[in-house]
Amino acid sequence: MDRIVYDLYGRDERLRFSPYCWRVHLSMAHKGLAYRTEPWRFQQKEKLAFADHDKVPVLVDGEKVVTDSFEIMRYLDATYAEAPLLGDGLACQRALLFKLFVERSVSPALLRIVVMDLLAAIHPDDRDYFRRTREAAIGMRLEELHDPVQGREQLKKALVPVNALLEQSPFLDGQAPAGTDYLLFGSFMWAHVVSREVLVDDATPVARWFEKMLAVHDGMAGRAPTVRDV
Amino acid sequence: MDRIVYDLYGRDERLRFSPYCWRVHLSMAHKGLAYRTEPWRFQQKEKLAFADHDKVPVLVDGEKVVTDSFEIMRYLDATYAEAPLLGDGLACQRALLFKLFVERSVSPALLRIVVMDLLAAIHPDDRDYFRRTREAAIGMRLEELHDPVQGREQLKKALVPVNALLEQSPFLDGQAPAGTDYLLFGSFMWAHVVSREVLVDDATPVARWFEKMLAVHDGMAGRAPTVRDV
Numbered sequence: 001m002d003r004i005v006y007d008l009y010g011r012d013e014r015l016r017f018s019p020y021c022w023r024v025h026l027s028m029a030h031k032g033l034a035y036r037t038e039p040w041r042f043q044q045k046e047k048l049a050f051a052d053h054d055k056v057p058v059l060v061d062g063e064k065v066v067t068d069s070f071e072i073m074r075y076l077d078a079t080y081a082e083a084p085l086l087g088d089g090l091a092c093q094r095a096l097l098f099k100l101f102v103e104r105s106v107s108p109a110l111l112r113i114v115v116m117d118l119l120a121a122i123h124p125d126d127r128d129y130f131r132r133t134r135e136a137a138i139g140m141r142l143e144e145l146h147d148p149v150q151g152r153e154q155l156k157k158a159l160v161p162v163n164a165l166l167e168q169s170p171f172l173d174g175q176a177p178a179g180t181d182y183l184l185f186g187s188f189m190w191a192h193v194v195s196r197e198v199l200v201d202d203a204t205p206v207a208r209w210f211e212k213m214l215a216v217h218d219g220m221a222g223r224a225p226t227v228r229d230v
Numbered sequence: 231m232d233r234i235v236y237d238l239y240g241r242d243e244r245l246r247f248s249p250y251c252w253r254v255h256l257s258m259a260h261k262g263l264a265y266r267t268e269p270w271r272f273q274q275k276e277k278l279a280f281a282d283h284d285k286v287p288v289l290v291d292g293e294k295v296v297t298d299s300f301e302i303m304r305y306l307d308a309t310y311a312e313a314p315l316l317g318d319g320l321a322c323q324r325a326l327l328f329k330l331f332v333e334r335s336v337s338p339a340l341l342r343i344v345v346m347d348l349l350a351a352i353h354p355d356d357r358d359y360f361r362r363t364r365e366a367a368i369g370m371r372l373e374e375l376h377d378p379v380q381g382r383e384q385l386k387k388a389l390v391p392v393n394a395l396l397e398q399s400p401f402l403d404g405q406a407p408a409g410t411d412y413l414l415f416g417s418f419m420w421a422h423v424v425s426r427e428v429l430v431d432d433a434t435p436v437a438r439w440f441e442k443m444l445a446v447h448d449g450m451a452g453r454a455p456t457v458r459d460v
Contacts, residue, residue: 074363084320085319086320087319087320089317089321090314090316090321090324090325090408090409091317091319091320091324092320092404093403093404094320094321094324094325094327094328094410095320095324096395096399097324097391097395097410098324098327099329099403100391100394100395101331101391102393104390104391104394105388105390108378148363157335158335160334160335161327161330161331161334161335164334165326165327165330169323169326172321172323173320173323174319174323178320179320180324180327
């Protein structure tokens with residue numbers, strides 16, 4: 001059966017940095033599912049018309065087409081029950097809250113640290129599009145948002161409870177990684193692929209967790225090319 | 231069977247404001263368990279010697295004695311399986327992360343808003359004890375910590391993901407309240423019982439959620455006396 005994840009790429013086709021796509025890559029590995037990626041750029045909207053959607057990730061699983069990273073994780077749990085990602089009921093609802101925490105509290109702090117590096121990692125043909133859409137969304141120039149020192153301070157505050165949990169637990173979801181680990185990892189991997197900036201102090205639990213996350217599932221994420229390589 | 235929750239009280243025996251005890255009150259109601267409270271003050275350590283512990287809440291459930299609010303919630307799930315509070319596996323682990331979010335990101339912001347009112351709500355015989363222990367823990371005078379404007383700003387930032395979830399879900403745990411609702415509610419109720427300060431903007435989802443939480447379980451929390459009453 002053909003399994004495809006449509007995956008954002010940047011100035012080099014090997015640079016894959018979408019936080020939402022990284023959620024899905026790790027989730028596919030968690031389920032032990034083989035797949036190939038289809039490289040995609042921001043403005044290739046027609047290429048996703050079959051999915052009635054304009055963003056990645058898009059998962060094609062045989063006859064089935066699923067959009068949105070969280071919906072893809074839900075779909076994977078519903079279709080491949082072994083090794084839950086989000087789980088059911090209370091577990092899934094709490095993963096949804098954590099997803100919002102990642103998107104509203106963690107990613108904005110990361111963006112302040114890496115935004116100019118992110119722009120440089122994007123395909124040259126997409127940079128104007130990226131700048132225009134993002135500046136409209138945040139209401140300021142990317143150069144004004146850019147503030148690594150403030151971004152790190154904001155990130156450190158947001159991560160206080162995450163660091164507290166990782167003091168007592170090897171992964172966010174317990175003894176092994178699962179859905180909430182992939183939700184947070186996606187955002188860290190996004191920043192890591194596009195930028196050499198220090199995100200968090202090496203001595204913090206979340207820094208050690210990120211290293212472990214690069215190694216899980218046969219080092220899938222750790223092997224991915226970053227701006228250090230290409 | 232005798233069921234007792236040892237419960238902190240303040241300058242009036244009817245003022246019950248411990249955030250950890252409020253978690254337990256709502257959890258007992260969630261399980262439909264009748265109980266009585268035993269009023270307790272900070273320095274009545276000998277009164278808890280039977281539990282080999284020095285803080286409330288302490289639950290006495292017949293022959294069983296359980297300390298620590300989260301452990302009590304776990305115990306209630308293990309003993310009274312109907313209507314899970316924390317749930318199992320991923321659900322419980324994610325509730326633990328949310329507990330740390332409440333304790334490390336939400337409660338410190340609330341404390342900056344209400345700390346002087348809290349001091350005034352404490353029993354006169356306990357105020358020196360409270361000041362001494364808290365000032366040692368936070369490394370500053372309570373008067374320096376007190377900053378309702380900054381506290382509200384800090385609280386608003388911390389609650390961004392909570393408000394986003396409550397835009398799409400009536401309670402944190404879904405269609406009905408459960409463990410994570412009680413974890414957050416405990417801290418809001420603590421501030422609400424001791425202070426008239428505005429905590430969050432009335433128009434925010436979390437403000438509407440707090441009103442709903444005062445009404446659940448036959449208005450158990452909404453009936454509790456606050457500094458508005460005594």
